[in-house]
Amino acid sequence: MRKSFRVLTVAIVLIASVFIWVWPYIIMQLSGSAHYTEQDKREYEFYTPDLLKMMPRITPQYDFDFVNITGPAAHIYAIRFYDTHDTSKVDDYLSIKGYQKQQFCHIKAVCWKGIDADETITVSTLNNPKEVLVSVIINF
Known part of the structure; x- marks a missing residue:
């Protein structure tokens, strides 16, 4: 249970990091x-x-x-x-x-x-x- 929680946490952090990095480009594309x-x-x-x-x-x-x-x-x-x-x-x-x-x-x-x-x-x-x-x- 503890290992799956860590994997889930790492996955969420990675997805959030990618989203934060890509967000300004999405905003510029729609500007x-x-x-x-x-x-x-x-x-x-x-x-x-x-x-x-x-x-x-x-x-x-x-x-x-x-x-x-x-x-x-x-x-x-x-x-x-x-x-x-x-x-x-x-x-x-x-x-x-x-x-x-x-x-x-x-x-x-x-x-x-x-x-x-x-x-x-x-x-x-x-x-x-x-x-x-x-x-x-x-x-x-």
């Missing part, structure tokens, strides 16, 4: 939005696409956003750089990655398209406060 920095390792690794992970950091102050839009079914991943309007390094990076600048954009920004027809990159300059916003929009 409609997130605002985080590169120092928030779990969120950074989970939400940030490789394109934004490798993007040149054009200012020392920047942060990330994720939004899950359910109507037209899209995920939007963004990096916001503060105190700049210079997009030249971002433009160069997107060109090197094979993206092409588009003539028209659905918002007041510069749109870029790559091989994936469901993916659009927008580069916006905002005035108040002075920022550059790079968004990866994936429609599905």
Whole structure:
């Protein structure tokens, strides 16, 4: 009887430990939005696409956003750089990655398209406060 109690206790502790470890990922998967920095390792690794992970950091102050839009079914991943309007390094990076600048954009920004027809990159300059916003929009 005593041995089965120990086995049951160990099993319960193991199951609880796994649940506690997995719970934050379940919450992130179900989340409609997130605002985080590169120092928030779990969120950074989970939400940030490789394109934004490798993007040149054009200012020392920047942060990330994720939004899950359910109507037209899209995920939007963004990096916001503060105190700049210079997009030249971002433009160069997107060109090197094979993206092409588009003539028209659905918002007041510069749109870029790559091989994936469901993916659009927008580069916006905002005035108040002075920022550059790079968004990866994936429609599905």
